[in-house]
Amino acid sequence: MAYFDNNATTRPCEVALAAHSEALSEDWRNPSAPSSAAARVRVKLDLAREKLAACLGVSPGTVSFTSGATESNNAVFSHISRHASPHSRVLLSPVEHPSVREAASRYFSGRVDELPADGSGIVDPSTLAPALDATQVALVSVMAANNETGVIQSWDEIAGICRAHGVPFHSDATQWLGKLPSSKFDACDYLSASAHKFGGLKGVGILKASTEVSFIVGGEQESGRRAGTENYPGVAAMLAALEEADSFGETPTLEQARNAFEESLRASIPGIEVLGKNVPRLWNVSALLMPRFDNLRWVGKLEKIGHEVSTGSACATGKDGPSHVSAAMGLSPEQARRVVRVSGSRETTPAEWSGLADAFRLAYAELQADSSSSEVVSI
Numbered sequence: 001m002a003y004f005d006n007n008a009t010t011r012p013c014e015v016a017l018a019a020h021s022e023a024l025s026e027d028w029r030n031p032s033a034p035s036s037a038a039a040r041v042r043v044k045l046d047l048a049r050e051k052l053a054a055c056l057g058v059s060p061g062t063v064s065f066t067s068g069a070t071e072s073n074n075a076v077f078s079h080i081s082r083h084a085s086p087h088s089r090v091l092l093s094p095v096e097h098p099s100v101r102e103a104a105s106r107y108f109s110g111r112v113d114e115l116p117a118d119g120s121g122i123v124d125p126s127t128l129a130p131a132l133d134a135t136q137v138a139l140v141s142v143m144a145a146n147n148e149t150g151v152i153q154s155w156d157e158i159a160g161i162c163r164a165h166g167v168p169f170h171s172d173a174t175q176w177l178g179k180l181p182s183s184k185f186d187a188c189d190y191l192s193a194s195a196h197k198f199g200g201l202k203g204v205g206i207l208k209a210s211t212e213v214s215f216i217v218g219g220e221q222e223s224g225r226r227a228g229t230e231n232y233p234g235v236a237a238m239l240a241a242l243e244e245a246d247s248f249g250e251t252p253t254l255e256q257a258r259n260a261f262e263e264s265l266r267a268s269i270p271g272i273e274v275l276g277k278n279v280p281r282l283w284n285v286s287a288l289l290m291p292r293f294d295n296l297r298w299v300g301k302l303e304k305i306g307h308e309v310s311t312g313s314a315c316a317t318g319k320d321g322p323s324h325v326s327a328a329m330g331l332s333p334e335q336a337r338r339v340v341r342v343s344g345s346r347e348t349t350p351a352e353w354s355g356l357a358d359a360f361r362l363a364y365a366e367l368q369a370d371s372s373s374s375e376v377v378s379i
Contacts, residue, residue, distance in 0.1 A: 001303075002352055002359075005310045006197075007147050007175060007285060007343035012237070013199035019240040020201060023233035031230045032221055045232050048239045055242050056191070057183040058208050064222045065235050068205035069174040070099040072192030075207055075215035075226075076170050077139070081107035084138035089113055091131060093142045093153065094328035095121040097172055100141055101324070108138070120279045121146060121329050125157045132165045139168050139190075144176035148312045148325045148341055150285025151276040152176075159187040168210075178245035179282050195238035198245050204234030248346060255283035257350040261342075262286055264357040269364055275329060275339070286342040287312075289335060293367045298340045301363040307356055310341045 003011065012020075023044075029035070031042040046060075053060040066072045077100075080090070089111040090104050104112045115123045115131065123142055131137070140162050144155045155171045162169035170190035176182070178198020185191050191208035195201055207213070212225065219227035262274050271291030290298060295311040302309050312323045322336030331339070344353065 002307045002355060004342045004344055004348070004356060005308050006345040006348075007150075007341065008310055009196045009202065010178075010199050010345055011347075012196075012201055013241050013244060015244050016195075016200050016237040016241040020233045020237035023236040027232055027236070031232055032219070041232055045230055045235060048232075048235050052206065052235075052239050052242065055182055055239075055246055056185045056206075056208060058186045058191075061223075062208050062210055064207045064209065064213070064225050065230060066192075066205045066207050066226060067203055068194040068196070069097075069172060069192040070194075072205055072207035073097070073099045073170075073172060074103045075213055076141075076190045076192065076209070077103040077107040078215060079209075079211075079213040080139045080168065085136060087111075088136045088138035090138055091115050091128075091140045093117060093121070093123045095146050095148075095151075095325045096141060096143055097147055097174070100143070100172055104141065115140075115142070117328055119330050120276045121149060121151050121325060122279060123153060123158065125154050125161060128158055128161050129165070132162070132167055137165075137167050139170055141170040141172070144171050144173040145180070145282050146276075146325060147175050148323060148339075149276045149287040149329075150175070150282035150343075152180075152280040152282065156184060156187050159189075162189075163187075175282060178242060179251075179284060182242065182246060195234065195241060199241035200238040201234050204231050204238050206238075245346070251283050251346070253350075254344070254346065254348070257348070257353045258283060258286060258344060260350070261353040261357050262288075264354070265360055268357075268361050284344045284348070288340045288342065289331070290338045290340055292338070293371070294337050295340050297367060298363060301367055302359055305359045305362055307359045309356075310343070312339060312341050 027041045027044055029038040029041050031038060031045050049063050050060045053063045090108045091113050092104055094114040094117050116127050117123050142153050142155055142158050145152045159169045168189040171188045173191055173193050174197050177193045189210045194205040214225050216226045216228060221227055221230055265272050273289040275287040275289060299309055299311060322333040326336035326339055
């Protein structure tokens with residue numbers, strides 16, 4: 001099965017698996033225990049924190065290890081709500097991940113505003129300053145890159161505007177890390193990410209916080225910020241995966257293969273559209289508005305042919321209604337049900353992208369045939 005759902009999760013890379021296996025074998029002790037052997041694990045955990053912080057361009061003292069970006073996002077909004085004015089509001093982009101949108105709604109019920117965005121889902125930074133001047137804002141949250149379309153936000157510019165206004169800025173960088181350079185996130189007051197999106201393992205992630213955020217109580221782990229025995233094997237695997245991803249540098253060949261795939265489809269399937277095609281996007285993602293047929297039919301047909309793709313955010317699977325990202329981009333509910341997301345990885349070859357294009361063409365022909373054979377003709 002050719003795998004093209006890497007924005008949902010990636011296959012753990014070999015260096016991550018090796019680091020995890022070694023840590024499970026050699027460094028399985030509780031880092032908070034008083035023995036000298038446990039203290040050695042503590043030293044390795046602290047060193048991993050320093051190296052991860054260096055990858056992100058932030059201070060080690062601001063980095064906490066969590067179970068993933070969903071926990072990190074919830075922790076940020078919970079923390080901000082406890083210290084903010086009861087009348088203050090939060091500003092979000094309209095294309096945020098559900099773990100941001102729903103956390104904001106829970107902790108700032110009735111006090112969440114969406115920033116205006118264009119047809120690609122991009123927030124214009126010039127609209128932010130007037131919004132910050134018009135109301136009391138406790139937090140601005142704008143993701144680095146969208147999980148459904150790959151469209152990139154001007155998060156660094158937005159962070160600068162927030163800093164100039166004295167307003168904290170949070171960015172969910174879950175899709176950015178492992179795909180684009182990760183060394184400039186000191187501009188963010190709060191940052192969240194998940195290891196399994198860039199070759200690490202599920203169940204471990206990062207929260208970068210410029211203030212002391214205490215969000216799970218019951219122990220003094222993570223400098224009193226997050227109680228619970230530290231998952232050092234998961235952290236070791238996450239570090240190995242991020243260091244390997246950062247070592248790849250620029251990815252023009254990978255982007256070219258994705259672009260060739262899109263052009264091939266546009267030339268052979270009339271009416272297909274690529275969402276966000278004319279704006280900066282992650283090099284691995286294609287969000288395709290298909291001309292006909294529900295996206296679940298495309299997913300099922302492509303899987304039978306041997307290619308695994310998606311309809312959008314895995315966290316929104318099973319929810320009624322169209323994707324909020326598609327709605328923010330101006331798509332109708334009927335159009336949103338025709339969006340198919342394809343997401344490759346660094347290991348995806350040009351031949352695999354070409355093979356996926358062939359699979360789409362075959363799926364289209366079969367779906368058309370299925371549709372024709374199902375029609376009932378009355379005489």
